[in-house]
Structure formats: structure tokens, C-alpha cells
Amino acid sequence: MASILSNLLLGLVGTGFVIALAKSTYIAFFSPLHRIPGPWYMAMSDFFLATHLMRFHQTPTIHKLIQKYGPVVRVGPNKVVFSNLEAMQSVYVQNKFPKNSGSYSHFRIDGVDHLFSMSDNESHAVRRRAIGSHYTSVVLHFQPQLYQLTLQLVNHLNLIGGRLPVDCLLLLRNYMVDVVVLSTFGFDLGAVQRWSINEPEPIADAIIDFTTCIILESFFPAFIWNALRFFPNARWRSFTGAASILKEFVRCRVNDLQQLGGVETHETITLVQCLLRHTKSLNPDTQLGAVVIPETVVHFIAGSETSAMTLTYMLWQLTRSPEVADKLQKELDEAIPDPHNIPDMAVLRTLPYLNAFIQEGLRLHGAVPPLLERVVPPGPNFQLMGYTIPPGTVIGTQSWSVHRDPEAFPLPEKFDPERWMAKIDSPCTSASHFMPFGLGTRVCVGQPLAQAAIRAVIVALARNFTITADENTTEASMTMVHGFVCF
Numbered sequence: 016m017a018s019i020l021s022n023l024l025l026g027l028v029g030t031g032f033v034i035a036l037a038k039s040t041y042i043a044f045f046s047p048l049h050r051i052p053g054p055w056y057m058a059m060s061d062f063f064l065a066t067h068l069m070r071f072h073q074t075p076t077i078h079k080l081i082q083k084y085g086p087v088v089r090v091g092p093n094k095v096v097f098s099n100l101e102a103m104q105s106v107y108v109q110n111k112f113p114k115n116s117g118s119y120s121h122f123r124i125d126g127v128d129h130l131f132s133m134s135d136n137e138s139h140a141v142r143r144r145a146i147g148s149h150y151t152s153v154v155l156h157f158q159p160q161l162y163q164l165t166l167q168l169v170n171h172l173n174l175i176g177g178r179l180p181v182d183c184l185l186l187l188r189n190y191m192v193d194v195v196v197l198s199t200f201g202f203d204l205g206a207v208q209r210w211s212i213n214e215p216e217p218i219a220d221a222i223i224d225f226t227t228c229i230i231l232e233s234f235f236p237a238f239i240w241n242a243l244r245f246f247p248n249a250r251w252r253s254f255t256g257a258a259s260i261l262k263e264f265v266r267c268r269v270n271d272l273q274q275l276g277g278v279e280t281h282e283t284i285t286l287v288q289c290l291l292r293h294t295k296s297l298n299p300d301t302q303l304g305a306v307v308i309p310e311t312v313v314h315f316i317a318g319s320e321t322s323a324m325t326l327t328y329m330l331w332q333l334t335r336s337p338e339v340a341d342k343l344q345k346e347l348d349e350a351i352p353d354p355h356n357i358p359d360m361a362v363l364r365t366l367p368y369l370n371a372f373i374q375e376g377l378r379l380h381g382a383v384p385p386l387l388e389r390v391v392p393p394g395p396n397f398q399l400m401g402y403t404i405p406p407g408t409v410i411g412t413q414s415w416s417v418h419r420d421p422e423a424f425p426l427p428e429k430f431d432p433e434r435w436m437a438k439i440d441s442p443c444t445s446a447s448h449f450m451p452f453g454l455g456t457r458v459c460v461g462q463p464l465a466q467a468a469i470r471a472v473i474v475a476l477a478r479n480f481t482i483t484a485d486e487n488t489t490e491a492s493m494t495m496v497h498g499f500v501c502f
């Protein structure tokens with residue numbers, strides 16, 4: 016009896032395996048995507064790409080595939096990547112293909128969509144209009160406070176006086192949390208102050224935990240993940256509860272603001288004011304959890320780690336190239352007579368070497384370099400570089416590869432701000448290959464804030480200090496680890 020059962024089981028497993036293999040083979044070799052170059056095993060299953068994602072290595076793996084197979088590669092049964100300017104324009108700018116909800120839905124907060132995760136173009140456009148105005152005028156409204164926060168960094172570092180090494184990422188993460196809270200609520204959270212007295216910053220920690228957690232979560236079915244969250248370990252609980260910590264923080268601050276009447280001023284300048292007015296105009300009874308909280312939380316996450324990461328790499332580049340550091344310092348010394356007085360942002364935007372340095376930093380170390388996945392919508396097939404792509408196919412490009420295209424950027428791995436200097440008066444292909452903030456209608460809404468914070472920090476630190484790397488900071492220790500944002 017036992018042997019009959021085990022034979023039956025074996026037969027069932029064998030049949031399942033043969034059916035799955037036949038299906039994968041059919042998809043790989045007979046689907047409309049079968050002409051597109053790429054590894055045959057990747058065309059059969061998403062498993063292979065997922066293993067690279069799990070090891071935080073998907074972005075460089077895709078880059079290697081593009082180098083090997085050419086500018087268009089099939090990397091999954093239903094997934095195609097490309098690195099080509101016309102295709103970029105067509106997918107992201109002209110056709111505005113929607114985001115792939117399969118991957119972006121993991122970013123939802125409690126299952127609620129926000130600007131970043133929305134895949135429906137129409138709902139996105141409404142939300143974007145409501146929020147976009149906040150970021151286009153954020154520097155106008157908050158420049159004095161932004162500079163004050165930045166000069167705090169200088170003061171704290173002056174107190175250390177170069178006697179001890181400083182973990183730049185930790186410091187800049189706290190700085191960016193202060194910047195994002197400032198733009199969201201209009202007050203100084205004091206995260207940098209806390210850093211200066213060696214105290215942990217729960218919001219900064221929760222932001223980091225959240226970004227790592229969603230990657231981990233994406234590998235488990237929801238019911239398993241929900242069970243895992245109850246594992247009785249304090250660190251694990253705070254790790255998986257990062258979203259709750261952030262939501263609670265936002266809820267309390269919004270309540271405080273409402274009680275003080277701060278949301279009803281005539282001038283709408285903070286992100287939260289914009290969001291409250293927006294939700295009121297849609298439906299006065301909308302709960303905070305439906306729009307304001309998830310939207311605010313995602314701006315904390317999207318805004319702080321990204322900019323802190325890019326800034327850290329920019330500082331590292333200053334330690335590696337004395338020639339670059341000297342040129343930057345010379346330009347800043349001439350333009351800024353008083354090192355404790357940062358000139359207006361409009362003046363900083365005219366400094367050629369500073370801008371070239373920042374462009375180059377964003378090219379090599381933009382914090383969001385992975386595949387920006389879109390889906391071909393229902394309707395006619397899409398023509399991608401001579402290949403027919405049916406509706407439902409996931410397609411996309413990644414700035415990691417576009418920014419390392421040797422035709423646009425000769426010696427692409429070299430950190431060389433000069434490559435931007437030559438081109439400032441004669442726009443050329445490299446400018447159209449520049450996409451650290453994404454492109455099209457889904458381009459980073461926080462870009463003006465990120466650019467302003469990066470400019471202010473680089474100016475303040477390079478004008479006031481000579482930056483050197485600690486002996487433990489090496490090429491190996493600085494190798495980027497790739498999630499959706501880099502680590």
C-alpha cells in the first residue's frame with residue numbers, strides 16, 4: 016500500500032515537473048519575445064533574476080547582460096530590458112507606460128497607494144498636481160532653514176576638529192531626515208543634534224529598516240510574512256514594524272499641527288498642508304490613513320536615504336581625487352568669501368565646477384540606479400528597437416547602465432567632472448543620457464529638494480574642510496549593494 020502511494024506521489028510530482036518544464040520551454044522559445052537576445056534559462060523562469068535580487072545584485076547583473084547581449088535583452092519569460100535613448104523616450108516620456116504594479120505594490124503602506132507606487136496614470140496625475148507645487152517652491156520657502164541645518168553640520172564637525180573619524184552616512188542620513196521633516200512639517204526635528212550627542216534617531220533607523228524590509232517581504236507570500244512578523248525578538252519586531260513607527264510619527268505630528276491650527280494658514284507651504292488641502296478637496300471626510308499618512312511616509316523614505324547615500328559617495332570621491340578636491344575648493348574659496356555664509360541657491364547654480372561635480376556624482380552614484388519597470392498597456396503591440404513586444408510585457412531601463420554607456424561617457428567608471436564642463440555650452444548626447452531622477456511623468460518629484468540639499472552640503476563641507484577617508488574606508492567597503500535604492 017505504502018509503495019503504491021509513494022509511486023502515485025512520485026508520478027504526480029514527475030507529471031507536474033514535466034508540465035512546468037514544457038510550459039517554460041514553450042514560453043522561452045515560442046512566445047513573441049523569443050527573438051530577443053538573452054540567456055535561454057532566464058527566458059524560461061523569473062527564478063534566476065530573483066536570485067540576483069535576493070543577493071542585492073540585480074542591477075549590475077542586468078548591466079553585464081546588456082554589455083554581453085547588446086542594448087535589448089530578455090531577462091525573464093515576460094521581462095525585457097533595454098539601454099537606448101529612443102526607447103527611453105518612447106516608453107517613459109511619449110507613451111508614459113504605467114509602472115509595473117507587480118513590483119511597485121510592495122512599496123504600498125498598509126496596502127494603500129501613494130505617488131510612488133501608483134500605477135494608474137490618471138490617479139497619479141491628480142496626486143502629482145497636488146504635491147508637485149510644494150516641491151517646485153520648496154527651496155524658495157525653506158532656503159534659510161535649510162542653510163541653518165547645513166551650517167549645523169559644519170559647527171558639529173568643527174567641534175570634533177578632525178580628531179575622530181566621522182561616519183558620514185549616519186550623519187547625512189540624520190541631516191536628510193531633518194531636511195525632509197522640515198519640508199513636510201516646517202520644523203526642525205533635531206536629528207543632527209541627536210547625532211552630535213551620540214543618541215540614536217528612531218525615525219532615521221525606521222527608514223533604513225523599512226527599505227530593507229520591503230525587499231525581504233517581497234520574497235514571501237503575505238500570510239507567511241504576516242506570521243513571521245510575530246517572531247518574538249525585539250530587534251526583529253522593530254525591523255518589521257518600521258512602517259508603524261513612521262506612521263505613528265506622522266499621525267502625531269499631523270494631530271499636533273491640526274490642534275495648533277497650523278494647517279489652515281493662507282500660504283500652503285509644507286507638504287502636509289498640501290496633502291490636507293488636497294484630501295479635503297476630494298472628500299472632507301477622508302481619513303488621515305487614506306492619503307496623508309502613507310504619502311508622507313513614502314516621502315520620508317524616498318527622500319532621506321537616497322540623498323544621504325549619494326552625498327556620502329560624493330564625499331568619498333573628494334577623498335580619492337585630490338585634483339578634483341582642489342579644483343572644487345578653489346572655485347568655492349573664490350565664490351564664497353565667508354565660509355559660514357552660504358550664497359543664495361541661484362548663485363550656487365552658476366558655479367561651473369560645483370555643478371559638474373554634482374552631475375558626475377549623480378551619474379556614478381545616483382541612489383536609485385535599478386530597473387524602472389513599466390508594462391506595455393493593453394492595445395496594439397509595441398515596437399522596441401525592431402522587436403515586437405506584446406501588451407502585458409514588463410519593460411524598462413536602468414540608469415546604472417545608461418550612465419555607463421561608453422559612447423556617451425568615455426571611460427565610464429572614471430569619476431571625471433570635467434566631462435560635464437566641456438559640454439556646458441554645447442548640450443550633447445551625455446545630457447540626454449542623464450537620468451538619476453528617472454524620467455517622464457514619473458520623474459522624481461523631490462528632485463528640487465534633493466538638488467538643493469546636495470548643493471548646500473557639498474558647498475559647506477568642501478568650503479570649510481579638507482576631507483580625507485578613514486583607513487577602514489576602502490574600495491571594497493564602498494562597493495554598492497543594490498536594492499531598489501543602493502546601500
Ligand code: HEM
Nearest residue numbers: 130131317318321322382383387452453457459460461465
Ligand atoms: C539623490 C536623491 C534622489 C534620487 C537619486 C531619487 C531618484 C528617484 C527616481 C529614479 C525616481 C523614479 C522612480 C521610478 O520611475 O520608478 C524617484 C521618484 C520619486 N522620488 Fe526621488 N530621488 C531622490 C530624492 C528624493 C527626495 C528628496 C524626495 C522627497 C522628499 C523624493 C521623492 C520621490 C517620490 C515621491 C517619487 C515618486 C514620483 C512619482 O512617481 O510621481 N526623492 N526618485
